[in-house]
Amino acid sequence: MSEQRWRQAWAQLIAPGSPFEVVSPEDGGPRRFRHTAPDLLQAIDAGRVHGDREFLVWQEQRLTFAQYFDQVDRLAGQLIGSFKLQPGARVAIAMRNQPAWLVAFAAIQRCGAVCVPLNSWGLRDELLHGLQDSGACLLLCDEARLRVLGGDLGSGSLSTIVVGTAADQVLSEHCLRYEDLLAAPPLPVPSLQLDPDAAALILYTSGTTSRAKGVLSSHRAICQALTALEFQGAFCAMSSPERIGVVINSGLAPTTLMAVPLFHVSGLHAQFLLALRAGRRLVLMYKWDVERALDLIRDERCTQFNGAPVMMQQLLASPRFGGADTASLFGLGLGGGASSSSLLASMIERKPDAIGGSGYGLTESNGIGAAIGGDQFVYKPGSCGWPLPIVDVRIGDDPQHPLPAGSPGLIWLRSPTLMSGYWNLAADSAATLRGGWLDTGDTGYLDDEGFLCISGRVKDLINRGGEKISAAEIEACIGDMPGVQEAAAFAVADSQLGEAVALAVRAEPHLEAGAIQAYIAARLAAYKVPARVYLHATPLPRNATGKVLKAQLQQSVGTFDS
Structure with missing residues (x-):
């Protein structure tokens, strides 16, 4: 399907009279869905x-x-x-x-x-x-x-x-x-x-470095978020009819294997509450284990799995994946972190007829930002998709003066799904919500087709002698090296440069630090090559949503003398 046909399907879904009709308030506030539950x-x-x-x-x-x-x-x-x-x-x-x-x-x-x-x-x-x-x-x-x-x-x-x-x-x-x-x-x-504007939920941010903040959301914000997620499902079905047809013709009951935690928006909103409303079956995992996950997919005939990139990587790496044990699996969704190009390519290669997908959102936006699935995911898997129809995205230091398409910068979001504020933290709320716009702390750009692409975190930039280096860029590069299982780039104190690039890697035993540095040196600028590589025999420390605890890695190393 061409971009023009995708846009026609999108316009049809949000048009007047549609279940996903979008309206613009007279006060100039964010667009919203007309038809949502009030609470x-x-x-x-x-x-x-x-x-x-x-x-x-x-x-x-x-x-x-x-x-x-x-x-x-x-x-x-x-x-x-x-x-x-x-x-x-x-x-x-x-x-x-x-x-x-x-x-x-x-x-x-x-x-x-x-x-x-x-x-x-x-x-x-x-x-x-x-x-x-x-x-x-x-x-x-x-x-x-x-x-x-x-x-x-x-x-x-x-x-x-x-x-x-x-x-x-x-x-x-x-x-x-x-x-x-x-x-x-x-x-x-x-x-x-x-009251639709009354408080319904306090979700604590899955912080990797500092004390978690309570994100307070209203009934209205969550209900708008649920409708946005349901819109994405409908758009995926309209824009990828052949893929949806395979699922329907299978005769299997829609069943999601749920391994992500319920105390996170991707578990609570996108899996539990959507399944509850739509009549989908949920198969719950007490904790993640790839062999147990494959057993459940086989025994319960699970049709959908959504997980963090590290979970998906383990699933795809199993010799059982792609055989009889996963014959029922038609949907694969990613969330909770950036994915390497090799993982995205592997998803598409191993399950070419599947409905792949990913998205971008924060706890502070109730998981809503941009989303991509089906044919669009195959077309541009490295992006997060189009911003959802009730979401405004602007790029730059100030949302009132956005940068043009293709220019990278700080990502700002505006939508009716945004949090009311941080619980009992007025100063932090004011710093993050400015004039109705959410400072995401993420960097990225909108390409010339309107797809949102994420390049990293503002706080995840390494300042090496004045040169700003994206940790995500280094991680994406080394993630494509054969034998590398997971990696995390982070800053270490440097006596001359202020900060130097360090890289923690879990890889197959034959890979040495020098080979890892050489691989990156052949693909990225010399100043981005890690000064130190720390090889780990065990999995890197992560929080419950799959994000690497970089502060923990930083604490385990000292100052680097360049």
Whole structure:
């Protein structure tokens, strides 16, 4: 399909009368979708129509949509009746992916409370920071998180609902068993009128260097984000009809293997909430393991997998990929970080008929920015796609004076999906949201066809004697070297230049530092060649969303004397 036909499909989808009609407010604010749920509770309740269709698969548990919503209503009744939960109160969730997480999220919205998903990979200090910073009045957690926080919870007497404990296990007086609450006689849940601009969610940024900030989002922002994600699905179907036809003709029930964490927008919005509304099956993974993932794809006939680049790389590298075990897999999505050209090429080569895709968004934009999928992904896999129809993108130091197409610079976003601000951080909010525009901290450009291309992070630039070097460019280069499994470029202090380029690499045993430097020297300018290469025998440290913890790598090395 040509660019002209893609644009015709796009225009048709957002035209007046369409389910994805886009309108421009008279006050000059960002464009928005006309037809969205007014609040997250109504967006979630749309999933009730799917009734007895299977929704969740996790270990030995299987829940239909009707069973899921029965548990939601039972838990919401207990939250209001037993815990006196009030609209606007903050309720935290700290557990690995499992059905109880999804039940808890919807029950919290059913009460008009604000959900605070915490990083289940986090250690004690990170979990405590989220609880204390948000002012949570109630915590729902699994047994592993209870062990991490046990002493702290006891001293503060924070009401806690614990998932997965044995019936005969003795809990502290402030703790109740989740399973007991669901088994109790149901309590009434009064109907609510929610303000679309009221707070619905506080998601903590997956920071790799500093204390995570709470991103506060309204019901309206999240509902607009969900419609934007649904628009992208519809556009992909219209612009790639042959690929969609293969999926439909397979006769398989749409089923997503979900391995990314629910406390991140790519898991919460793009997988859980979309599946709930659309009637898709979700197969949950407690934690990522490539062999287990392949078993589940085979046994549950999964049709879709979305993951971080490191997950996709492991999946594609398996000798089982492309055979009978992945015969049902028609959709492959990337998110959470930059992908090397070799990974993108491998996706297209190994599954040429698949619906590949990726996108660009931030926690602060509820995951919404640009997106690409299907035929467009094959056409320009290194880009993030076109900005979604309710998103304005400008490039440059000042959004009021944008740079022309093709010129790289700071990326600014404007859309109705942006956060209300950082929780209790007025100065940080004002610095990041300026005149309705979000300073993403990312650098990139819009090409002459309107595709957004990301080149790196402003904070991920290495200043070598005044020359600004993009860590992402070095990582993309070495990512194409045979034998390299993962790599991260970062700055080290240099006594003469201020900063020097360092590169952490996990590779096959035969690769040496000199060969890695020579490979880069043959492809990039001499000043971009890493002064030091650190070879790692084990995986590089990453956070829960797959981003390398560069601060941790920096702390493990000293000053470089050039």
